[in-house]
Amino acid sequence: xxxxxxxxxxxxxxxxxxxxxxxxxxxxxxxxxxxxxxxxxxxxxxxxxxxxxxxxxxxxxxxxxxxxxxxxxxxxxxxxxxxxxxxxxxxxxxxxxxxxxxxxxxxxxxxxxxxxxxxxxxxxxxxxxxxxxxxxxxxxxxxxxxxxxxxxxxxxxxxxxxxxxxxxxxxxxxxxxxxxxxxxxxxxxxxxxxxxxxxxxxxxxxxxxxxxxxxxxxxxxxxxxxxxxxxxxxxxxxxxxxxxxxxxxxxxxxxxxxxxxxxxxxxxxxxxxxxxxxxxxxxxxxxxxxxxxxxxxxxxxxxxxxxxxxxxxxxxxxxxxxxxxxxxxxxxxxxxxxxxxxxxxxxxxxxxxxxxxxxxxxxxxxxxxxxxxxxxxxxxxxxxxxxxxxxxxxxxxxxxxxxxxxxxxxxxxxxxxxxxxxxxxxxxxxxxxxxxxxxxxxxx
Amino acid sequence: xxxxxxxxxxxxxxxxxxxxxxxxxxxxxxxxxxxxxxxxxxxxxxxxxxxxxxxxxxxxxxxxxxxxxxxxxxxxxxxxxxxxxxxxxxxxxxxxxxxxxxxxxxxxxxxxxxxxxxxxxxxxxxxxxxxxxxxxxxxxxxxxxxxxxxxxxxxxxxxxxxxxxxxxxxxxxxxxxxxxxxxxxxxxxxxxxxxxxxxxxxxxxxxxxxxxxxxxxxxxxxxxxxxxxxxxxxxxxxxxxxxxxxxxxxxxxxxxxxxxxxxxxxxxxxxxxxxxxxxxxxxxxxxxxxxxxxxxxxxxxxxxxxxxxxxxxxxxxxxxxxxxxxxxxxxxxxxxxxxxxxxxxxxxxxxxxxxxxxxxxxxxxxxxxxxxxxxxxxxxxxxxxxxxxxxxxxxxxxxxxxxxxxxxxxxxxxxxxxxxxxxxxxxxxxxxxxxxxxxxxxxx
Numbered sequence: 001x002x003x004x005x006x007x008x009x010x011x012x013x014x015x016x017x018x019x020x021x022x023x024x025x026x027x028x029x030x031x032x033x034x035x036x037x038x039x040x041x042x043x044x045x046x047x048x049x050x051x052x053x054x055x056x057x058x059x060x061x062x063x064x065x066x067x068x069x070x071x072x073x074x075x076x077x078x079x080x081x082x083x084x085x086x087x088x089x090x091x092x093x094x095x096x097x098x099x100x101x102x103x104x105x106x107x108x109x110x111x112x113x114x115x116x117x118x119x120x121x122x123x124x125x126x127x128x129x130x131x132x133x134x135x136x137x138x139x140x141x142x143x144x145x146x147x148x149x150x151x152x153x154x155x156x157x158x159x160x161x162x163x164x165x166x167x168x169x170x171x172x173x174x175x176x177x178x179x180x181x182x183x184x185x186x187x188x189x190x191x192x193x194x195x196x197x198x199x200x201x202x203x204x205x206x207x208x209x210x211x212x213x214x215x216x217x218x219x220x221x222x223x224x225x226x227x228x229x230x231x232x233x234x235x236x237x238x239x240x241x242x243x244x245x246x247x248x249x250x251x252x253x254x255x256x257x258x259x260x261x262x263x264x265x266x267x268x269x270x271x272x273x274x275x276x277x278x279x280x281x282x283x284x285x286x287x288x289x290x291x292x293x294x295x296x297x298x299x300x301x302x303x304x305x306x307x308x309x310x311x312x313x314x315x316x317x318x319x320x321x322x323x324x325x326x327x328x329x330x331x332x333x334x335x336x337x338x339x340x341x342x343x344x345x346x347x348x349x350x351x352x353x354x355x356x357x358x359x360x361x362x363x364x365x366x367x368x369x370x371x372x373x374x375x376x377x378x379x380x381x382x383x384x385x386x387x388x389x390x391x392x393x394x395x396x397x398x399x400x401x402x403x404x405x406x407x408x409x410x411x412x413x414x415x416x417x418x419x420x421x422x423x424x425x426x427x428x429x430x431x432x433x434x435x436x437x438x439x440x441x442x443x444x
Numbered sequence: 445x446x447x448x449x450x451x452x453x454x455x456x457x458x459x460x461x462x463x464x465x466x467x468x469x470x471x472x473x474x475x476x477x478x479x480x481x482x483x484x485x486x487x488x489x490x491x492x493x494x495x496x497x498x499x500x501x502x503x504x505x506x507x508x509x510x511x512x513x514x515x516x517x518x519x520x521x522x523x524x525x526x527x528x529x530x531x532x533x534x535x536x537x538x539x540x541x542x543x544x545x546x547x548x549x550x551x552x553x554x555x556x557x558x559x560x561x562x563x564x565x566x567x568x569x570x571x572x573x574x575x576x577x578x579x580x581x582x583x584x585x586x587x588x589x590x591x592x593x594x595x596x597x598x599x600x601x602x603x604x605x606x607x608x609x610x611x612x613x614x615x616x617x618x619x620x621x622x623x624x625x626x627x628x629x630x631x632x633x634x635x636x637x638x639x640x641x642x643x644x645x646x647x648x649x650x651x652x653x654x655x656x657x658x659x660x661x662x663x664x665x666x667x668x669x670x671x672x673x674x675x676x677x678x679x680x681x682x683x684x685x686x687x688x689x690x691x692x693x694x695x696x697x698x699x700x701x702x703x704x705x706x707x708x709x710x711x712x713x714x715x716x717x718x719x720x721x722x723x724x725x726x727x728x729x730x731x732x733x734x735x736x737x738x739x740x741x742x743x744x745x746x747x748x749x750x751x752x753x754x755x756x757x758x759x760x761x762x763x764x765x766x767x768x769x770x771x772x773x774x775x776x777x778x779x780x781x782x783x784x785x786x787x788x789x790x791x792x793x794x795x796x797x798x799x800x801x802x803x804x805x806x807x808x809x810x811x812x813x814x815x816x817x818x819x820x821x822x823x824x825x826x827x828x829x830x831x832x833x834x835x836x837x838x839x840x841x842x843x844x845x846x847x848x849x850x851x852x853x854x855x856x857x858x859x860x861x862x863x864x865x866x867x868x869x870x871x872x873x874x875x876x877x878x879x880x881x882x883x884x885x886x887x888x
Contacts, residue, residue, distance in 0.1 A: 030616040061646035063626035070624050071648045074555035102580040111518035115525050134642035135547040143795035172474040177737050182507035182513050202505035204515045346552050363705035
């Protein structure tokens with residue numbers, strides 16, 4: 001473990017670029033199904049000593065969605081392949097608790113953790129896009145608070161399933177013929193409001209105990225779920241004061257749940273555009289903007305706000321809309337930004353097309369490093385989820401030019417010190433409950 | 445494609461060995477979670493020019509199950525990793541239609557097919573082990589015919605989802621800004637007795653159109669599902685006459701469904717033990733038998749028969765039991781074998797411990813090749829699913845010694861001629877329905 005506190009970095013691989021027009025730049029590559037590009041991204045992020053590589057996900061599509069999201073490889077199978085071209089970087093994927101079964105999902109993440117030697121992370125999503133319901137034989141998407149109750153129970157079930165076998169339960173002793181030690185198997189026998197899951201899981205305990213838990217809930221309910229279980233929190237935050245307030249609020253909730261605040265890493269999204277000068281970086285943003293499709297950009301903003309904005313006047317001030325229960329982190333941040341700066345709908349649309357409402361950092365490597373350092377030193381962030389507007393160039397630029405500045409300032413590692421994602425994050429490996437009991441008994 | 449009809453071979457990777465005591469042999473490696481062993485198996489099967497590598501699966505476990513099944517890596521993530529150490533061999537996995545959602549499973553297999561360059565196959569299982577129900581919030585396992593109705597609808601939904609996008613729908617044209625051609629997207633809008641799935645799927649059409657479909661149903665209902673959709677059929681068959689009758693029956697059903705019989709490959713399981721002589725091979729079987737755990741062996745037989753046999757007299761003739769609706773292929777074959785040879789329960793237990801009721805082939809490489817050739821030439825099998833009693837030695841032996849004999853006799857390929865699993869099997873790539881319509885219109 002690092003003795004001084006270091007920044008943590010994620011590479012958010014929305015592989016046709018976070019900017020809606022990122023894939024159209026001359027040097028950019030298109031394709032969330034482009035395996036060679038995805039390998040390059042993962043290997044570049046590992047070369048930059050990033051903590052993790054992250055794949056978002058959704059369970060619905062439409063030709064008018066953000067291009068990076070229309071068609072894409074399935075995250076767990078893709079991360080399994082990427083585990084073979086990397087050896088240290090964490091491998092994180094979004095998966096919904098509303099549209100999967102705990103037994104199936106617990107197996108997939110346990111398997112990824114085994115295959116990768118302890119590098120799996122799960123971004124726990126309560127299922128944000130209502131259109132998914134129609135793909136899962138449901139009449140309607142469960143409402144917000146019900147989705148979070150399902151999510152909380154789902155995570156408890158998954159943890160229970162990952163504890164089906166103690167760490168040394170699989171003996172495979174040829175002489176005695178004992179394959180597993182049945183005394184070290186635990187039947188969960190969960191009976192809850194949403195799930196009845198007996199167990200045990202048919203895979204041994206993951207190398208990390210549990211995959212690292214990521215959460216991005218911004219609502220009151222979402223923050224409580226994050227504070228109770230998450231080890232990484234992704235967030236949409238635009239200004240330092242709001243970010244500081246968010247971090248303070250979340251850390252307060254973490255303490256309320258009796259957890260160590262050092263075991264929760266707040267990593268807001270940032271979209272970096274590195275230039276030789278600030279002017280150069282701004283020119284790149286303008287070049288992207290000129291290529292953006294207006295309808296797609298408005299649709300992306302509509303999804304983030306949870307309201308169809310196509311009937312509103314583009315040149316009137318951004319309309320005030322009631323909360324929709326969808327993606328509140330984005331909706332609240334974007335509404336606040338529009339109010340603060342007096343943005344029209346058109347201006348907010350163009351802003352959102354760059355990184356879906358996340359913070360933009362433009363300028364020289366030093367300027368971008370300044371922007372990261374400011375929030376890190378102020379305690380508003382433990383690290384950042386880097387959202388390159390296009391691939392591979394914008395990530396290459398960040399790794400080649402910004403990371404060295406952060407390293408020179410002593411803010412970021414120059415080498416991995418451990419092998420698992422928990423090692424990189426300085427997170428303890430959760431002990432098996434039976435081992436914890438045994439340790440307590442031994443100490444008494 | 446091969447001009448003369450060739451045998452097809454699968455490597456059934458139950459990686460602690462098919463024999464319940466396979467893992468205990470001095471040279472054997474244990475572990476369905478042993479990635480290095482699994483890589484070796486896949487690479488060895490590819491070296492032997494096998495058509496496919498196959499992973500069975502279940503959604504429940506117990507310490508008294510067959511050792512290879514107690515804990516194991518999840519098949520889709522594992523096959524994704526194995527796609528990186530192989531380039532030609534098909535990658536097949538069992539997945540249940542009773543305990544997953546079509547949208548999730550269609551994505552996983554489509555993703556594997558993309559990641560592997562067209563090598564995915566799905567063994568469609570209606571969910572054989574009743575204990576799985578308790579892991580999926582169900583009061584009880586649906587009964588046999590209901591499971592098959594669910595399976596048939598599930599497969600139709602999955603096929604519809606794989607046709608969400610025509611083959612050339614993803615345009616990604618930088619100049620025009622067109623990412624996907626919306627006119628080539630198809631909304632499934634399925635409303636059925638068990639599923640309501642709107643679509644489209646958020647991944648482009650798989651390289652093979654659909655993954656290759658495998659089925660192993662042996663009951664009347666199971667055979668009809670196999671005849672209507674399967675391209676490979678796995679079967680438990682002990683003698684040539686029964687195998688021939690099974691093949692004739694299945695091919696008759698295939699014709700009844702209006703399909704080409706050449707598009708269904710019947711591949712019964714065979715457990716080979718290669719020796720320098722038949723006596724040497726028999727000695728190896730005896731060595732395995734001496735290491736077998738009696739309770740585990742009886743439990744394996746109980747599972748196959750669908751009845752708990754622990755209360756019966758081991759030395760009385762095998763009791764006659766009513767059909768249970770579980771794994772009828774195994775139950776019928778084993779009951780017939782016991783009746784034919786007048787086996788006691790103990791004898792049937794020991795037989796089943798070798799390869800769970802599948803055909804044993806013992807002897808020199810030539811003798812084993814004879815046993816395969818006999819069934820192949822008689823039309824009782826289009827190929828075989830090879831079930832080595834232990835790993836890696838028994839598969840290595842088969843590849844090093846039996847495959848060359850088959851090749852010398854002109855019964856098996858000496859090199860892959862194509863790159864996809866459909867190529868190896870001589871199966872057509874299913875045209876997209878819209879393309880098929882366009883072709884008809886053009887011909888008129």
